Amino acid sequence: MEHGRRVDLLNCADEPIHIPGSIQPHGALLFFSAAGLLEGWSANAPTLLGIAPEPGIPCASLALPSAALELLCDYIGPADAEAAPSMVPVSVHGLEFDCIVHAACGRIIAEFEAREVGADEVARFAVKAHASIDRLRRQKSIEGLLSSAVDQIREFTGFDRVMAYRFRPDDSGDVVAESRREDLVPYLGQRYPAGDIPAQARRLYILNTLRSIVDVHYQAVPLLGAPDAAPLDMSHAVLRSVSPVHVEYLKNMGVGASMSVSIVINGRLWGLIACHHMSRRLVPYSVRMAADVLAQVIGSTIHSIEARLQSEMVERSTATRARVIADLVLDEDPLETLSRHAGAIMTATASQAMIACHYGKLLAHGDLPPGLAEAIVASLPENEHDLVLRESLGDWPPALHAQLGKWVGMMALPFDPGAGGWSILLRVEQIEQVAWGGRPEKTTALGPLGTRLTPRGSFDAWYETVRGHAQPWEATVLGNARLALAELVRVMTSRRAQLDATRAQLLAMLGHDLRDPLHSINMAGMVLEKGNSQPTLGKRIQSSTSRMQRMISQVLDMSRIDGGLGLGVALEPVDLTALVEDLMDEARMAYPTIPFQLTCDEAAMVNADSGRLGQVLSNLLSNARHHGEAGKPVRVCVTVQGREAVVEVSNAGAPIPPELAATLFNPFKRASLNNPRNRTGMGLGLYIAQQIVREHHGEIAYRHEGNEVIFSVRLPLLDDA
Template sequence: MKSRPPVPMGAPRRVDLLNCADEPIHVPGSIQPHGALIFFSAAGELEGWSENAAATLALPLEPGRPYTGLGLPDEVAELVRECLDGMSEGEAAPMVAAIVIGDAEYDCVVHAYQGRAIAEFEARELATDTVAQFAIKAHGSIDRLRRQKTVDALLETAVRQVREFTGFDRVMAYRFRADDSGDVVAEARRDDLTPYLGQRYPAGDIPPQARRLYVLNTLRMIADVTYHAVPLLGMEGSAALDMSQAVLRSVSPIHIEYLQNMGVGASMSVSIVINGRLWGLLACHHMGPKRVPYSIRMAADVLAQVIASTLQGLESRQDAELVGRAAAVRTSLVESLLLEEDPLETLVQHADGLMASTDAQALVATQYGRVVCRGIEQACGEAIVATLPEGAHELLARHCLDDWPEQARASLGKWTGMLGLPFDPPSEGWCVLLRPEQVERVAWGGKPDKSQCGPMGERLTPRGSFEAWIETVRGCAHPWEDGVLTHARMTLGELARVSNARRAQTESTRAQLLAMLGHDLRDPLHSINMAGMVLEKTDAGNKSGTLGRRIQSSSNRMQRMIGQVLDMSRIDRGLELGVALVPVDLAALVQDMVEEAQLAYPTIVYALRIDDPAVVMADGGRLGQVLSNLLSNARHHGEPNQPIEVRLRHEDGQAAIVVANAGAPIPHEIESGLFNPFKRSSLNNPRNRTGMGLGLYIAQQIVREHGGEIAYRHEAGGAGASGGRVVFTVRLPLALEE
């Protein structure tokens, strides 16, 4: 049965900058013309070949014929056999042999990929002995590279050595950034060529699929950018040949056009791969066509592997030094935090070490609303703290102005880089490290504009000019390096452990204190109170009676304070205060509390008004505690010689108790924490020296356990110097009528 004729294995398609990112460059369906290619199935049967293979190799090519029946040179047949026998998971490493076909010398490279054995015959212009001399020279460069102590010196040596043994007009070392753009960091060139050193090339110059191939196949050569591709032929219905590892693979027309726009006639690129990541490239350019024999290219590839290994060693040493410095800073910081009482002051004391180990230039620390700064103005530090999210537990990194909340950007000053460590979320404790905006003048390799017309006609093409195009970049700080981020996470972990340890110790101490307050002090205070009563009654009207009253007053005040602390402890532990709900005549309760206050403070006027009767389900003792606190606050914080108004009425189907005193509005910063414990406004109030700021905190919890709410407002106008009233309203649900 006569076999079917071979058919082209890849159809050309229109490619431009709009779709080049989707171009399947690993299956181009063609090769460069300075060689020929044939490929076989895993069974060793011929599947396809390049259109020029029959004439170049002088072989009878027929689909399905075994490689042993093609009349291949013995060296080639042996390589194909070894490749097929050694195939593992469809792959085999390249093997090479120098052969002669007719009057021409070839490097035959055989490898396996995706279950196919591929034999490439690359024409060689240089004699074998000349190639050997170049290869020896290349291997002699390895020792020079290994002796370099810095990244810059290593790459400078590399470009000089590669240019020396390959003969390219220009050899550049690219180093890629985190955003995949690349900088030319070293260059060896012909004297008459325009230097590209220091220029940056955008990430779009190398699309993602090309980056993948740079990692997979670390060396690629284009012998002549003006070449006409030779199509592959294969059996009808055969899958396209994956040429990811091939040396003759045809390249993207977009890349050819890019090189032509640069004035390049031939190119070779060698990948620098570290831990599976494309770290950089050695890019070699020649102004005319140029072939570099396979063995010399492999020497360059080995050189790139030596460069990668040396770079990895240099970076590892730098990382180790950073880790050592950072560990010393963490150890010292943790030791101080365990000994010192104030975490914020401790952080400021260690600010220099923290900033040096993270390459930051300012530090802001905050906890419980307090903000301390180092290297930055207080107002700016407070503005930065205001942007921190509540309840965060993870490291927060910001790099550019766009990473910040829009409303805060105007108040940041020069600080655009932030590394936030939330070391104690319950207290909103943060350690914030800052970097300033880095105003950078970037020399791009040509203005990255797009043209509609290039060497291939009217289509969207790569930029035509590669002269340096300067752009000033603002609004971004130097990005936080991986090593710095790792150190910051470890520091955050240490700070969090210290905070948790301090919190546990505080809780233990508080529990012991509360136990003492609840048991060891209450009984003695009760005895003191009883003794005061006896003393007052025994010697009423004289000095001893007055002393007895003072003893009673002081002991009663101490008992109230102990009661408040114990109530606060129950609330903090998530326990309810415990209210026994029974029907309570609210009008009678309010009247009793006002009368009690009038007796205790006869110089103060209490204006009581009961508009509506009200019965609520309540704990009378606890509600009395709420009213007592509101009356006490009005007495201590209201304007002197002004009446305190108390009113009971119905509002929206609820009972409302209103307590008002003449006074100015409560400042906004105090209002936001009005129902928090231990308020500074209470602790420092000269008219209420014994207050701890717990009253409203406990009152709110009592009202909530009754299903009600307590609220503050200020009413303008009225008597008094302030011209307004401070009003607290307690709303409780009315009892259902039976």
């Protein structure tokens, strides 16, 4: 049977380590067909076990201890049967062995591993292991769990050094916990490259979670049998010989014996417990199995901790997403919504900056240098409908490299591609000083098998500064971002459909509402043409043209808002009380039959556009006049509350029904159409008023109190007022 193949670093990635054709010499191996007929044996089996093996003889014909034969008989069955290992202690010619039997790949494998300690000592090991399991289950953090684990495993196995590795997404591994003999050089904090564990070795680490090398200076014992026998798959064998490259690697580290226990979570090699001894060491099979159970407990506990942390992150992200979507449904400006929730969004995604843009308007949050936000937006693809991810400097267009600075991580959500709508999250560069366990690159040297590529010989920490990389976007963050993107697109699609319907409605309304004033102007013109001068015609023309001008102004304002341009307020110090008094004087002159009362007039200075703010207050006065009960006054009150100026306009009237109150600040409200008390309204007034107040960083609201309808406007006071 084939064994002892020449291997170096050029071909170790292809080495068939599961069929080495040899075993370690501290035991003997026999393998049988599924029917129990001998197919092969290790070369030392006749001497260690006192048998005379021949191909094809039944297992019962071998002079093996009765306990071993009984265990073997339990495994005889169908050729495709797979069976987990079982162990029974046996004695052969005064030597103690652990007989381990398992079935795999149509064969039954019996291994006789020498045991150098008595049953009483093994029992004491088991008691220690059980106590360790209980202590580990009480750990609440991964760091505390692994730190405790290496201490516990070293205590009951007796290794000189026990380390916990945690693998990164690129398969490199960090030593995150270590328990060692005091005179040994510490490896804690060092990183080992992915190439230290080839792909086929990772597969075996998952398939067989425990591997032991009793003495790195061992001479492999070949397997014998029929010349045409298929190689024996030893993936689950405890005596399996290991790769000569790995043996050389351990020798270069000064290690005499090793044991590794895999930490496997959901079928993924999460980490390793690596045990090193500076001389030969044989840990009994039962103790190794206790360590294996311990690793399973570690994996289960890590999985629970990670699941809890992930659940908390998902819960926070879901709550933030729900709040953003709920506000986006109600708000007219998506940028304002995203800006208001920027802090929560950045916290939920572990981002340090955020950019939002729509219709060419851009808002940025975070420590971004001037011009960078615009450059980032310009670098994004047009008409993209999926997330755009960048995690390192190399993912960005070269022209941006010099301008990016520390901002190398990006996740961009195209929530409205047609309008250039992006929500962009940024992460900073993680400058990391990596302590490699020796230089990670391959070197050519004279090894035991001649001049070839060999494992590195120095494991002193070799430091490398890694730049240009941000923390990769976690699967949880990406999953939540895709859900958020889908909901954002749904809201924007719904809004676009509503906008299209609104535009159609606007055209119909303009066609209807402009017809009357145009007809009046036309009739007045015809009368004037005939020379029959009447004093009322001038007023009629003035009234109709004012009505048309008001409608056209509202439509223009609506277009600016929908286009994302804003209303363009020019802020300056304004005496709010004086502005209110002027507007009320105008209202009294225009409508002398309606009592307008200024019930309170505290002095209040605000930073405002007096024309636009006057537009808001005039709209509120007009609404109060139209909708208030006949003969009842329209009251206005100006007060100062904390750092805000508050203007309240009230009129006597019943409360607005809840279903109408919910749409008060929406454009083209059904309640505005064909309203006999507001025949000239298109439903745009309050919508535009709200946009104006928002551009003043204020709020406008409705409430009903004491048989009165009250609209209030809150504005921040001037800083030095």
